[in-house]
Each structure stands twice: as structure tokens, then as C-alpha cells.
Amino acid sequence: MKLVFMGTPDFSVPILDSLIEAGHQVVCTYSQPPRPAGRGHKEQPTPVHAFAHQRGIPVRTPKSLKSPEACSEFAALDADVAVVAAYGLILPQAVLDAPRLGCLNVHASLLPRWRGAAPIQRAILAGDHETGVTIMQMDAGLDTGAMLLKESILLLPDTTASWLHDMLAAMGARMIVDAVGRLEAEEPLPATPQPAEGVTYAHKLAKEEGLLDWSRPAVELDRKVRALNPWPGVWFEMGGERVKVIEAAVVPGAGPPGTVLDGQLTVACGKFALRPLKVQRAGKAAMTVSEMLRGHAIPKGTVLAQSAR
Structure with a gap:
């Protein structure tokens, strides 16, 4: 043909x-x-x-x-x-x-x-x-x-x-x-x-869709991590810095949305919790969460930003 x-x-x-x-x-x-x-x-x-x-x-x-x-x-x-x-x-x-x-x-x-x-x-x-x-x-x-x-x-x-x-x-x-x-x-x-x-x-993907809104159910945020990598990417804000989440898992947990629940960066969501497994800080290579936490501790009780400014 x-x-x-x-x-x-x-x-x-x-x-x-x-x-x-x-x-x-x-x-x-x-x-x-x-x-x-x-x-x-x-x-x-x-x-x-x-x-x-x-x-x-x-x-x-x-x-x-x-x-x-x-x-x-x-x-x-x-x-x-x-x-x-x-x-x-x-x-x-x-x-x-x-x-x-x-x-x-x-x-x-x-x-x-x-x-x-x-x-x-x-x-x-x-x-x-x-x-x-x-x-x-x-x-x-x-x-x-x-x-x-x-x-x-x-x-x-x-x-x-x-x-x-x-x-x-x-x-x-x-x-x-x-x-x-x-x-x-x-x-x-x-x-x-x-x-x-x-x-x-x-509809065409938009960059702002990548922000993790912790008030949403963890299963929804997990789908976002799996759907929006590599583009536009999925992230949360921590101390004014954008941290990209490349892999994550839904785990048991409860608390005010956006609150870090333990030393593994498990974050409370609207329902259950999301635990990032692989992340990337601005200007850095991708790494496991444990690797990031060794050099940049995020204490239990830290509240992460929930929505875009």
C-alpha cells in the first residue's frame, strides 16, 4: 500500500x-x-x-x-x-x-x-x-x-x-x-x-495538575504519581522548595491532611496516607526517600503545603 x-x-x-x-x-x-x-x-x-x-x-x-x-x-x-x-x-x-x-x-x-x-x-x-x-x-x-x-x-x-x-x-x-x-x-x-x-x-495535561493536594484521598494521589510522570511531574512544596515525587505507595494512616506522620515521610491525606518512595529535589538527581532524609530531615509533625499559592 x-x-x-x-x-x-x-x-x-x-x-x-x-x-x-x-x-x-x-x-x-x-x-x-x-x-x-x-x-x-x-x-x-x-x-x-x-x-x-x-x-x-x-x-x-x-x-x-x-x-x-x-x-x-x-x-x-x-x-x-x-x-x-x-x-x-x-x-x-x-x-x-x-x-x-x-x-x-x-x-x-x-x-x-x-x-x-x-x-x-x-x-x-x-x-x-x-x-x-x-x-x-x-x-x-x-x-x-x-x-x-x-x-x-x-x-x-x-x-x-x-x-x-x-x-x-x-x-x-x-x-x-x-x-x-x-x-x-x-x-x-x-x-x-x-x-x-x-x-x-x-483534556491536554497542564503543569499545575502535578501539585499534590493532601486533602484528596491517598489512592487518588497515587494515581496522579503513576499517571503524570515523567510529564508534567508530581510534586509537593517543603519549606518553599518543590520536591518531585516519582514513586509512592498508599499506606494506612490518619491525621490532618499534609501532616508528616513518621520518620519515613508518610503524609496524611483526606483518606489514608501517601508514602513517597522515590523523590527528586530541585537540581538534584532522583533518590530514595531514605537517601533524601539522611541529608534533609523532615520531622514527624511537619505540615506540608496543601495547595498552590
Whole structure:
């Protein structure tokens, strides 16, 4: 099949790789424009851009696809199908209609739950028991198209966003090869409209979501630690310093929210307590809590900040 691939972050790279390895001809890759990154704030290509360049595939990085020129350039590729995975730009109808078989989207949720930008993290934050990947025939709406393939995976009490990201990327890579292969063979790939019930939106993550509000239940804060690392990160404030929490556990305990209950930095929450296990102070390497406490004691009874100033 003659394909156009459209994607941006690390999640998309295994999906592009799987299509190449399956023998399809990827005639062009679209990705978000390079952005400043790192200490030098030099412009860096996206992971998909860098990977496609390594594989010798042409890359286009328009800021928008809405202009007639952008639509014409896309249509001129004369693709059989476009595969979209976490691209990050809205596709106008002219682009959706250009490939002979339309545009397929690899979406990291069980649609219609968690349409939108951050389905992996939102599923963990909400305490969902399962999530998965949906291969969708794209239309003009936000993740509203008909479902072609769907597979689920269980979410366990210790599931982290980084682990789930990698599992769903691998699942999506396998599923899209199956979907494109069936289209190529002209095998039936029934399109099931999404139900109107159960629609939720996975809004884009915001930095301020990472603050630990000790008045909330400990199980909720634990989900936040597992969902929001590595970005935007999860933290509490201690003496004016921001301390990032990388790993934590829910443990028995009670007291005024934000109160340190013992010498292990167990903190009382709205219900039960949260014990950070791995932390990172500003400008320092990540360390265990015991390592941090050896050089920076936090006595029992200390009250940590509960909300942003």
C-alpha cells in the first residue's frame, strides 16, 4: 500500500516502524514543526521526524493543513491511505478525503471513552480498570469516527503511564498493520459507529495538575504519581522548595491532611496516607526517600503545603 504517515511523539514511532517493516511504501511523513528544547533551546525535530529522516522518508512539518496549498500538496501524494497517530493537528475535510481509502487513526483508548489529547494519563487518573487501542476511520470530528478494530488491556493498581504508553504503542503498531493489510487484501473491515453513551474527553495535561493536594484521598494521589510522570511531574512544596515525587505507595494512616506522620515521610491525606518512595529535589538527581532524609530531615509533625499559592 502507498501510505502517508502523520504523527509526532515517541508513541507514534513504533507504529510508523511497523508499517515500514510490513513492506508498505511510506511516501511521506507529516509531523509537528521542530521546537526549541534542551538547555540551549535549539530547535529539535520531533521523534517521528527524526525517525523518518533516518529511514530516508520525506518529512513535511506544516504549522497547519488548512490552506489550499497544503491540501493540494497532500492530495498530490496520491496515497492509498493515511495513518494518523498522535499527530496533533486537525485534518481538514480535503485532507481526510484525499487518500483513496481515507485516513485511519491509531487512538490510545477504548472509544468513545477518552477522546482527545491525553487518553493514557486520563485513564489512570480516573481509576479505569481497562483501556486499549481503537483503530478508527477518521472524520471531521475530534476522535468521533467509526471504529474498525478495538483491543483492550487491564489497568492494574501499579500501572504507570510510561509502561502503559509502551504497551499501547506496541498494540497499536500490531493492530494498524492488521488493518492496513486487510484493506490491501480487500477483506471486510466493518466500521462500527461510536455509541453516543460513554463519551469522555481526555483534556491536554497542564503543569499545575502535578501539585499534590493532601486533602484528596491517598489512592487518588497515587494515581496522579503513576499517571503524570515523567510529564508534567508530581510534586509537593517543603519549606518553599518543590520536591518531585516519582514513586509512592498508599499506606494506612490518619491525621490532618499534609501532616508528616513518621520518620519515613508518610503524609496524611483526606483518606489514608501517601508514602513517597522515590523523590527528586530541585537540581538534584532522583533518590530514595531514605537517601533524601539522611541529608534533609523532615520531622514527624511537619505540615506540608496543601495547595498552590
